Amino acid sequence: MSNEVRVRFAPSPTGVLHIGGVRTALYNYLFAKKHGGKFILRIEDTDQTRFVEGAEQYIKDAMAWCGIQIDEGTDQGGEYAPYKQSERKDLYKKYAQQMINEGTAYYAFDTAEELDEMRETLKAAKANSLNYNSITRNTMKNSLTLSAEEVQERLDSGAPYVIRIKVPAKEDIRLNDMIRGWVNVHTSTMDDKVLMKSDGMPTYHLANVVDDYLMKITHVIRGEEWLPSAPLHVLLYRYLGWEASMPQFAHLPLLLKPDGNGKLSKREAAKHGFPIFPMEWKITEEDAALKGFKEEGYLSEAFVNFLALLGWNPGTENEIFSLEELIEAFTIERVSKAGAKFDIDKAIWFNQQYLRKMSPSALASLLIEQTKAAGIACDNNKAIAIAELLQERIDYTPELLSKGKYFFESPTEYVDKVVRKKWNETAEAVFNTFSTEIVDQSLQADDFQKKLEQAVEAHDTKVGMVMQILRVAITGEAGGPDLMKIMEVLGTNEVADRIKKATNAFEQTANNE
Structure with a gap:
C-alpha cells in the first residue's frame, strides 16, 4: 500500500465494551500493524444523553489488557488532536453549514409531535416507508418548503432545528466493501438522516465522516x-467533495449466540453463565458486576487468540497465535461474511493451552498475588511447587488457589463415600505407622513413597488399598496431583497432623453408622 495505513476504533463511552467491540478494535489493530500503519482510538461522545462516567477509561483499560497499543488518542495525543468528538464541535458545524450553502443539506424545524403525526399518517396510508425522505420532506416544516424569510426568522428567533442531509430521490449508491464485495443501495430506501441535532452536537454520521477525512483514515x-x-457515508463524502479521499470499508460479521440463532447478547451470556466483556464492569457498588474474561481467570493472550479466530480464518491448521504472529498472519480477505458462533468451550480450550505453556514461576507469581489478596502466607518456592502440580489441572487462573486450597489449610470435610468404603482397621494401622515414621523429618516425594510402602508392608496390605483414603485424609479430596509431591510441599509434621485429625473424624463416622 503506497500511503500510510491509518485505522481507527471509535467507541462511544455509553457503557461497557462488548466483546464484539473488542474484536473490531483487534482487527483494526492487526490490519494497521500488518501494513506498518497507525491505530487511532477516537472517542465518539456526541450523544451526551447516554454518556456514562467511567466508560471511556474502561475502554482504554480493556485495550491495554489485550495488548492493543494506541498510536494516537486522547492520552497519546497526535497530529490530528483532539481525539474526542465533544471537543471538535465547531468543526462539524462548519461542514454542516457548507452542505446547507451548497444545497445538499437543509434545516428542519419539525417538532416531535409533528414527526409522530407524519409517521401515523404514513402508517394509515400503508406506505412502504415511515421515514423523513425525498417524498415526505416536501410536506414538512423545513428550509425546502418554507420561504427564505421564514427560515431566517426561525433561525434568528432561536427556534429549535436539526440539519438533515438531502438524499437524492432516484439514484444508486455503490461501494466496494473489502469483505462483502460490491454493495448497491437505491436512494429510495434511504431517509434524510439528521446530521446536526438540536443541541448543536453532530450525529454519528456527520462526525465520523468528518473525523475520518481530517484524520486521514484510510x-x-x-x-x-x-x-x-x-x-x-458514501453520499456525505461526495457532498463534501472528498470522494477521492474516501477510505475503504470493511464490515465485520456479527458474533452470534452459541446456537447460531441471533446476535450474541448480554442476556444470552447471563443465561449460560459465561462472560461477554473483556473486563468486569460495575458502575456503582450497589450494581451487580457484569462478568469479565479477565476476572474469570482468562489470560489476555488466550482471550485475544480466541477472539481473533471468531470470524477470521488463517488458512492453516494452526490455532495458537501470539499477538505478533496474528499481526503477521492477518488479512482482511480471510474475514468471513457469515456470522461467527460464540463457543465458550473453545475459549476455555485456548486458556488451557496458554496456561500449559506458562513457566511455573509465572504461574507462581499469579498464585502469590491470589494468596496475598486472601491474606495467606506463601513464599516463592512453595508457590512454584504448587504451580507445577496444578498446571495441567486448571482451566482458569483463580483455580490455582481454589483447587489448591489444601496446600494452605487442613481439610474440614472429607469425601464421605470414600471414607465409608476405604476406612478400616488396616487403614488405621497403616496411618498410625506411617505418621509415626515421618514426623520431625525432612522428606522428599520419593522418601514419602518408601515410608508408605514400608508401612503397608508391615500390615500385610498393598499401597493401592490405602492410597485413596490417605489422599482424602490429607487433601479432603478423592483425586488430584501426585500425593507424594503434595506431602513434600506440606512437610512431614503437617502431614502427620492431618492424618491424626482425619483418623479421629473417620472413627467418628464409623461409630455413627
Missing part, C-alpha cells in the same frame, strides 16, 4: 451493523 473496519449506514 480504512474503516467496523461491525456489520453499520453496513446499512455505509451508503449514507
